[in-house]
Amino acid sequence: MRTDQILTRSERVFARLDREPERPAHLQTPQMSRHRVVLLGSTLAFYLAIVVAVLTTSWLVRLDWQVMFFRPYEQWPQLHAFLDYLVVLGQRGPTAVMVAAWLGWRSWRQHTLRPLITLGVALLLLNITVGAVKLGLGRLGPHYATQIGSAELFAGGDIFPSGHTANAVVTWGILAYLASTTVTRRVLSVLSATVSLSVGATTVYLGTHWVSDVLLGWSAGLLIMLALPWFEPLIAGVEARVFALRERLRRRLETGTVPVPVATALTPLLSAGGKWQLRLADGAPAPADAAAGARESAAPAVPAGAQAAAASPGHAPVPRPAVHVSGRPHLIRSERTPVTPVGSRRPAHTERPPAGRAAARPATGA
Numbered sequence: 001m002r003t004d005q006i007l008t009r010s011e012r013v014f015a016r017l018d019r020e021p022e023r024p025a026h027l028q029t030p031q032m033s034r035h036r037v038v039l040l041g042s043t044l045a046f047y048l049a050i051v052v053a054v055l056t057t058s059w060l061v062r063l064d065w066q067v068m069f070f071r072p073y074e075q076w077p078q079l080h081a082f083l084d085y086l087v088v089l090g091q092r093g094p095t096a097v098m099v100a101a102w103l104g105w106r107s108w109r110q111h112t113l114r115p116l117i118t119l120g121v122a123l124l125l126l127n128i129t130v131g132a133v134k135l136g137l138g139r140l141g142p143h144y145a146t147q148i149g150s151a152e153l154f155a156g157g158d159i160f161p162s163g164h165t166a167n168a169v170v171t172w173g174i175l176a177y178l179a180s181t182t183v184t185r186r187v188l189s190v191l192s193a194t195v196s197l198s199v200g201a202t203t204v205y206l207g208t209h210w211v212s213d214v215l216l217g218w219s220a221g222l223l224i225m226l227a228l229p230w231f232e233p234l235i236a237g238v239e240a241r242v243f244a245l246r247e248r249l250r251r252r253l254e255t256g257t258v259p260v261p262v263a264t265a266l267t268p269l270l271s272a273g274g275k276w277q278l279r280l281a282d283g284a285p286a287p288a289d290a291a292a293g294a295r296e297s298a299a300p301a302v303p304a305g306a307q308a309a310a311a312s313p314g315h316a317p318v319p320r321p322a323v324h325v326s327g328r329p330h331l332i333r334s335e336r337t338p339v340t341p342v343g344s345r346r347p348a349h350t351e352r353p354p355a356g357r358a359a360a361r362p363a364t365g366a
Helices: 007-015 036-055 060-069 077-092 092-110 112-138 161-179 182-206 211-255 260-270 287-298 302-310
Strands: none
Touching: 007 161, 036 060, 036 182, 036 211, 060 211, 077 161, 077 182, 092 112, 092 161, 092 182, 112 161, 112 211, 161 211, 182 211
16 A cells, blocks of 8 residues: 655655755865966956046047947947847846746755855845945946046946946856856856857947946956855855754744744745654644644544444445434425525416315306
8 A cells, every 4th residue: 555645846846955955076166266366366457457547537538438429329220129139138137037047946956055145145246346336436328428538427327337247247157157067167158258248349339338337347247256256155154054044943843833824834845845744842733734633523423333334344334314303393295385486587376276275166057
């Protein structure tokens, strides 16, 4: 006799997520190597050079104005419709949703929260670093420029560096950072670089950013990706805290300190597909078992004699007809009051003689 437990769809999903983190044997957490440190220092120097060049209104600002007066969107108008859709790959909302969906599936397959936490840390760093520089420098974009040849700094703008470009570098670069194999990491690195370069060039084509905005956006995104290994201990700590919180919640459910409705809702999420069963500290059944017990107690009782007859071999219980019990005397059909059904279109026959009495017939002559 098979006694396999039937699981719901949500229980099967959370059963996989409930396992201990299982990463592939060949997957290693990126480390802060000497090569990465050199790239980080070079990118930081390039980042500071661009900021200084814009602050001093150097040749880079003159290049910004030359490209703005060139107006690429008027030179190649046939590309405008396509590039309007391509620039969406740099918007934070749509790209974060797409990448989070993919990394959520990765977390489910590898039984670890590291991909999702890494994405959250990277986006948080992006918002803090890029947002602070945007608000601090307050540069206006090409469409809102007021003085030809000026850097348009400290004017209440939020265009420097390019958020679309930095977001494209981080959002798509995180896929390469979390790749499982070396070949996959290289392919995704080339793909993310292509997307981020295309998004940056598109913003210049549309006239929404200066050239220096895009250069600083590329540098800002690359700095975050190169510095992510420094935050791996933080990511591992957050993941450990999440699993520890799950264990504490399990213990609270077992001790009965959580209200019954809340415990009933959380039990399928923490049951691990039947590996962990909720059992209260005093030995009382879990809310789900209590509900099953209530259903069993509500079932009609069976007499002991019938149970013994059913348990003995070769004997089958004989069904008995149901007994009609009424609190008033039973009336015969002729004594019942005729009732017209509700909604009936047939009127009541008041001229019909009562039942049991023969209708009078006219006398006929002999």
